[in-house]
Amino acid sequence: MDVLVCVKRVPTVGGAITVSADGLSVDTRMSGFTISPHEECAVEEAVRLAERFGGLVTVVTLGPAEAEEQLRSCLALGASAAVLLEAPGGAELGPAATAAALHSVAADGGFDLVLLGNEAADTGDYQVGIRLAHLLGWPVATGIKALTVDDEGTSAAARREYRGVTETYELPLPCVLTVREGINLPRYPSLPGRLRAKRAVISRVPVSSAPGGGLRTTALRVPAAARREATVLGHGVDAVPALVSVLAELGVLS
Amino acid sequence: MTVFCLVEVDGGNVVDASLRALTLARGVAAQLGSGLAAVVFGEPAAGDLAAYGVDDVHAVSGIDGYAPQAWGRVLAALADGAFAVVAAGTDRGNEVLAHVGAITGLPMAANCVAVSAGSGGSFEIVRQRWAGLLLEEAVLDVPVALLTVATDAGAAEPADAPGSAVVHQVAASLTDGDLVVRAAEAPAGAGGASLASARVVVGGGRGVGSADGFGPLDELASLLGGVVGVSRVVTSEGWRPHTQQVGQTGTKITPDLYLACGISGAIQHIAGCAGAKHIIAINTDPAAPMMARADYAVVGDLHAVIPALVKALRERPSRAG
Numbered sequence: 059m060d061v062l063v064c065v066k067r068v069p070t071v072g073g074a075i076t077v078s079a080d081g082l083s084v085d086t087r088m089s090g091f092t093i094s095p096h097e098e099c100a101v102e103e104a105v106r107l108a109e110r111f112g113g114l115v116t117v118v119t120l121g122p123a124e125a126e127e128q129l130r131s132c133l134a135l136g137a138s139a140a141v142l143l144e145a146p147g148g149a150e151l152g153p154a155a156t157a158a159a160l161h162s163v164a165a166d167g168g169f170d171l172v173l174l175g176n177e178a179a180d181t182g183d184y185q186v187g188i189r190l191a192h193l194l195g196w197p198v199a200t201g202i203k204a205l206t207v208d209d210e211g212t213s214a215a216a217r218r219e220y221r222g223v224t225e226t227y228e229l230p231l232p233c234v235l236t237v238r239e240g241i242n243l244p245r246y247p248s249l250p251g252r253l254r255a256k257r258a259v260i261s262r263v264p265v266s267s268a269p270g271g272g273l274r275t276t277a278l279r280v281p282a283a284a285r286r287e288a289t290v291l292g293h294g295v296d297a298v299p300a301l302v303s304v305l306a307e308l309g310v311l312s
Numbered sequence: 313m314t315v316f317c318l319v320e321v322d323g324g325n326v327v328d329a330s331l332r333a334l335t336l337a338r339g340v341a342a343q344l345g346s347g348l349a350a351v352v353f354g355e356p357a358a359g360d361l362a363a364y365g366v367d368d369v370h371a372v373s374g375i376d377g378y379a380p381q382a383w384g385r386v387l388a389a390l391a392d393g394a395f396a397v398v399a400a401g402t403d404r405g406n407e408v409l410a411h412v413g414a415i416t417g418l419p420m421a422a423n424c425v426a427v428s429a430g431s432g433g434s435f436e437i438v439r440q441r442w443a444g445l446l447l448e449e450a451v452l453d454v455p456v457a458l459l460t461v462a463t464d465a466g467a468a469e470p471a472d473a474p475g476s477a478v479v480h481q482v483a484a485s486l487t488d489g490d491l492v493v494r495a496a497e498a499p500a501g502a503g504g505a506s507l508a509s510a511r512v513v514v515g516g517g518r519g520v521g522s523a524d525g526f527g528p529l530d531e532l533a534s535l536l537g538g539v540v541g542v543s544r545v546v547t548s549e550g551w552r553p554h555t556q557q558v559g560q561t562g563t564k565i566t567p568d569l570y571l572a573c574g575i576s577g578a579i580q581h582i583a584g585c586a587g588a589k590h591i592i593a594i595n596t597d598p599a600a601p602m603m604a605r606a607d608y609a610v611v612g613d614l615h616a617v618i619p620a621l622v623k624a625l626r627e628r629p630s631r632a633g
């Protein structure tokens with residue numbers, strides 16, 4: 059089973075997000091880069107499928123030349139090949155153009171499955187996977203937190219929870235799935251994995267497509283922190299009577 | 313020309329996230345001098361819709377249950393000639409609008425918190441990035457705006473004057489393949505209570521210490537008619553399933569009360585609970601960021617405070633009803 063996984067290089071966010079002086083990007087002078095936990099899980103899921111069925115896991119990213127770093131960490135986790143779609147100047151192309159660029163790799167690789175994150179950690183557009191599926195003409199399910207592939211490798215049962223209900227989607231392969239953290243616990247890279255990743259050759263493909271007619275970002279800002287004035291009700295069990303009164307006041311006691 | 317809003321109905325009622333979407337959609341319609349129409353798959357819930365100023369209700373038949381691409385196909389047909397198509401920023405809302413975007417070739421702006429519509433098809437929007445830790449201001453120049461509305465920003469407000477909510481039956485016109493992917497629904501475990509829509513969430517973090525440590529929190533949650541939510545430490549330790557995780561990579565909650573116990577308040581956690589109306593934090597560390605984000609704080613050991621609180625609630629003389 060050959061699986062393609064799409065990952066995106068994003069800043070590592072620790073204690074706070076700060077915006078650069080021009081107000082148009084996240085200040086990354088103090089941060090490293092990573093991929094989102096959803097995408098890490100997508101890589102892990104793909105590697106498990108390749109271990110079970112045989113076949114190759116290819117990771118692809120559209121981004122700046124430096125995104126090679128994220129591809130190598132995926133290779134260390136067990137992916138076998140990596141493609142870097144190099145965007146001009148590392149520009150954000152927007153979800154439609156991103157899907158089109160990913161399609162160029164997904165369409166002629168003979169893949170049985172394409173995995174993405176449900177949403178990118180940074181832009182959170184919630185759509186690249188679905189746009190890619192439409193370009194491929196393949197079925198798609200999103201937000202998946204449990205996946206079962208039948209022994210023949212011809213169909214998948216993909217599950218997510220929605221409003222207290224488990225939704226199960228049956229999809230014929232090939233298909234596109236966007237996954238979420240929780241679908242598995244990703245492994246740590248092994249030493250041989252890391253060595254292999256270091257040596258691996260990454261195919262680089264220049265992308266010419268211009269940002270395509272979507273949103274024109276004018277500014278980024280950190281929302282005013284809803285810092286509330288915490289009233290300290292007390293210390294330890296002595297606070298319980300005050301706590302009960304507050305619960306009553308908030309109307310949550312029946 | 314109309315502003316359409318996809319409305320999700322659960323148990324005969326319009327879900328809260330859709331009421332927020334309707335509130336934003338009504339504002340956009342007012343700016344454009346246009347009508348507001350709801351699109352419903354299943355029961356029309358016309359009473360709720362009238363209260364939110366809906367003029368026309370398009371009740372779609374011919375699709376059994378949830379089929380994302382089929383829902384998208386129906387909305388794409390309605391979008392032709394509309395000002396905007398709006399949906400809640402739920403799993404379903406974002407998914408269906410992305411299908412509409414893919415079918416029509418239009419851009420889609422996810423998780424908007426504010427939209428103002430200028431003349432000539434130009435929309436100024438503010439939307440969430442980084443799960444709401446960052447806001448993006450953007451301009452969208454399009455014939456039809458496809459927008460989803462963040463589930464944890466803004467409030468649901470009924471209209472000053474109710475709409476007429478005239479129900480029109482719409483027969484879905486689908487193409488091959490639209491029904492290949494559809495949800496088979498089954499109640500989830502634990503009574504199927506929903507974290508995303510719970511009115512009370514009792515949160516537990518590393519401070520709870522173990523899977524067994526959650527006993528008193530479960531008890532408190534059931535006394536308050538709520539559910540338990542947890543931090544990522546708790547799910548990666550395997551104390552609780554990931555479906556209960558609150559935060560950037562978990563669920564966004566919008567309860568009336570979030571009672572955060574033994575949770576430090578990392579920004580990735582705050583991203584999931586910033587939409588709570590009220591927050592009470594219980595923490596041994598008075599300087600924990602969660603305490604600064606709370607309306608009320610108790611400094612202390614949750615293993616003492618929660619059992620004492622449960623006991624006090626059980627012994628309350630005035631438990632009405």
Ligand SMILES: Cc1cc2nc3c(=O)[nH]c(=O)nc-3n(C[C@H](O)[C@H](O)[C@H](O)COP(=O)(O)OP(=O)(O)OC[C@H]3O[C@@H](n4cnc5c(N)ncnc54)[C@H](O)[C@@H]3O)c2cc1C
Nearest residue numbers: 517518519543544559560561562574575576580581596614
């Ligand atoms: C990309 C990314 C995504 C993430 N997504 C999420 C997410 O979705 N959700 C999420 O929660 N986190 C997420 N995180 C993790 C987040 O950064 C924090 O690590 C996590 O939220 C910390 O969990 P915690 O508060 O339970 O633990 P800690 O930070 O260790 O805090 C434990 C708290 O409990 C208090 N405490 C200890 N003992 C007691 C006691 N007996 N009584 C009372 N208080 C006590 C301590 O004082 C402390 O404040 C993410 C991180 C990354 C990098």
Ligand SMILES: Nc1ncnc2c1ncn2[C@@H]1O[C@H](COP(=O)(O)O)[C@@H](O)[C@H]1O
Nearest residue numbers: 064065120174175177178183184185186
């Ligand atoms: N530049 C990119 N390169 C590779 N994959 C991407 C890129 N942008 C988005 N994706 C994939 O699409 C998913 C959804 O992204 P989005 O629709 O932008 O929120 C992400 O989790 C990634 O798996």
